[in-house]
Amino acid sequence: MSIHTALTIAGTDPTGGAGIQADLKTFQEREVFGMSVITTVLAQNTTGVQMINHMPLELIEKQLDSVITDIPPSAVKTGMIATPEMMEFLVDYLKNLQVPYICDPVMIAKSGDPLMDAQSRQSLRQTLVPLATIVTPNIPEASELTEMNIETIDDMERAAKMIVHELGAQAAVIKGGYRTDHSTDVLYANGIITRLHADRTNTKHLHGTGCTFSAAITAELAKGHSIESAVATGKAFITDSITHTLELGTGNGPTNHWGFRLKGLPGQT
Numbered sequence: 001m002s003i004h005t006a007l008t009i010a011g012t013d014p015t016g017g018a019g020i021q022a023d024l025k026t027f028q029e030r031e032v033f034g035m036s037v038i039t040t041v042l043a044q045n046t047t048g049v050q051m052i053n054h055m056p057l058e059l060i061e062k063q064l065d066s067v068i069t070d071i072p073p074s075a076v077k078t079g080m081i082a083t084p085e086m087m088e089f090l091v092d093y094l095k096n097l098q099v100p101y102i103c104d105p106v107m108i109a110k111s112g113d114p115l116m117d118a119q120s121r122q123s124l125r126q127t128l129v130p131l132a133t134i135v136t137p138n139i140p141e142a143s144e145l146t147e148m149n150i151e152t153i154d155d156m157e158r159a160a161k162m163i164v165h166e167l168g169a170q171a172a173v174i175k176g177g178y179r180t181d182h183s184t185d186v187l188y189a190n191g192i193i194t195r196l197h198a199d200r201t202n203t204k205h206l207h208g209t210g211c212t213f214s215a216a217i218t219a220e221l222a223k224g225h226s227i228e229s230a231v232a233t234g235k236a237f238i239t240d241s242i243t244h245t246l247e248l249g250t251g252n253g254p255t256n257h258w259g260f261r262l263k264g265l266p267g268q269t
């Protein structure tokens with residue numbers, strides 16, 4: 001039996017809905033062995049972010065060495081990488097790894113709390129985005145990366161193409177979660193636009209949707225699936241996680257990471 005492994009490099013959420021914790025749960029659900037390197041420890045919950053503490057670069061480096069010299073990952077994702085120094089440091093690391101790399105350009109939490117400053121947002125364009133196999137911005141993040149005003153699906157398609165052709169990523173998915181009329185995401189990969197439709201669930205429990213979606217895609221790439229297949233499975237996974245809501249927390253609650261098990265997914269391996 002071949003074991004697939006995935007590494008997430010990201011910040012934490014002690015309530016388990018977003019960040020590293022959501023990524024590890026998602027890897028497990030997709031039957032991939034999950035590993036993690038913590039960049040930032042957050043005190044946060046379903047109501048917002050209470051405190052942020054970045055790990056020293058040396059500790060991030062030591063964590064990465066511990067993982068990589070022992071259990072090599074088949075795919076890597078980054079989530080909250082909040083400072084230009086962390087981004088610059090990760091560039092060399094990711095180049096050497098030579099495995100699929102998913103960049104979730106986390107900038108703001110669903111609660112509205114900023115997770116990085118303006119200078120870091122700019123650095124992300126130049127450092128991590130060009131290395132990515134897939135970049136997965138939501139609409140505000142895609143606007144920030146492309147400096148475009150994104151309102152329509154056509155705008156989402158233009159932004160996805162710009163992230164590939166001008167910023168240098170291999171593929172981009174612009175997520176439609178910020179829209180109120182539908183939940184269509186747009187994938188641009190291998191020169192082709194694909195629209196991924198899902199019915200919109202009327203819920204406030206959307207904490208960690210982006211983390212969960214990109215982690216599911218990472219798990220599928222770790223198994224060797226194509227970009228198109230991995231994103232389709234990721235979309236089905238997040239849709240089921242949102243639909244089978246748990247109603248946890250006093251604010252905007254987490255998604256249900258075992259939601260897909262209640263319905264079953266196409267394309268499981």
Ligand SMILES: Nc1ncnc2c1ncn2[C@@H]1O[C@H](COP(=O)(O)OP(=O)(O)O)[C@@H](O)[C@H]1O
Binds near residue numbers: 177178183201208211
């Ligand atoms: N209310 C919803 N109903 C169905 N799908 C949703 C809903 N909100 C978000 N999604 C989906 O969840 C995924 C994550 O999108 P989004 O919430 O925009 O990311 P982020 O957490 O980075 O802001 C996307 O596939 C998006 O279409």
Ligand SMILES: Cc1ncc(COP(=O)(O)O)c(N)n1
Binds near residue numbers: 010042108211
């Ligand atoms: C550590 C960490 N990473 C990412 C998010 C974004 O989560 P959301 O998908 O709700 O925007 C978060 N709240 N915390």
